[in-house]
Amino acid sequence: MSVRETVANAVRSKFGTQFADKMVIANFRNGAWDDFKIQAFQDLPMSPATHVLHYGSSCFEGLKIHRQLDGGDRVFRLDRHIQRLQTSAQLLCLPVPDANQVQQMLAALVEECRDWIPDHPGALYVRPTLLGTLPSIGAAASPSTEAMFFIIISPVGDYFSGGLRPLKLKLDDQNFRTSPAMGMVKCGGNYAMALSHIQKAREEFGVDQVLFAPGGDVQETGAANFFMINAREVRTKKLDTSFLHGVTRSSLLTLAADLGYKVTEDNITVNELLEWLPKGEAALSGTAAVLAPVGEFVYNSKSYQVGDGGIGEHTTRLRNGLLAIQNGSAEDKYGWMTRI
């Protein structure tokens, strides 16, 4: 099979299961990052005593490269994703990757794997990953002084196989997605903490995800930021350490203000949300899902429909506005897309 055929198949398969045949990798030893190398996509050699396997010293990023409608490939807000990776690394006491080196690593990998970038509406999903690799189970309360940083890439299609559909969420005012101070770290530990709540909600109510609102403070779902939208206004929680500061979130706010919506970044209570639902729209934002409509909530075992339960007009407008910048059909006014 040709690479283009493999990519066409990858775009139709489950999100995040198909990878290009190469990866790029660098190690941190003796206080410095060594030169990176491109290698075949392969299993990682590591001691069973490796720090990350025991003490959760890992974080990651998720971003996309878009093939432009008129050719050429561009990466969406790489600088923001690298900054966030550095923030995550710092908060986990891991060696902080150098921004220039990360850029060079990605550029070198893409140069070797350009055939793996799907045409629009597909995209190349990029997964930079940082791990603590000190082989010591005695380092439970100390940082890993060795680390590995790699980037793998995955051709992806629409996150919602079978097309965009309104999601069903459980609104949970009891449980925490993660601990308050770790909310803005993009790390596996946060996903591990949220998982049992999400699984339970799926089994009980058949929902897609859980919107965490501990103590009535509406934060985010397991993997996406939350928006309330109507014809006048776009509302989302204001930045604090309790949730992940999405690059998509920030981009949508810029776009919404430019389209004439009033942008409100403020805390949202469960009561405010419930009052909003009959007449408003609700949506989730993230790199993979872009902006995904919510059609129904389950709260205290009761169902609450969002608007008419369908895909909201203003959610669609914002979603399409962002997609148009990403695929090059709209002007990149904000300088978000860099050639790669």
Ligand SMILES: *Cc1c(COP(=O)(O)O)cnc(C)c1O
């Ligand atoms: C990655 C992530 C998001 C979305 O961030 P984007 O930068 O928009 O992709 C939201 N919440 C959590 C918990 C995440 O891990």
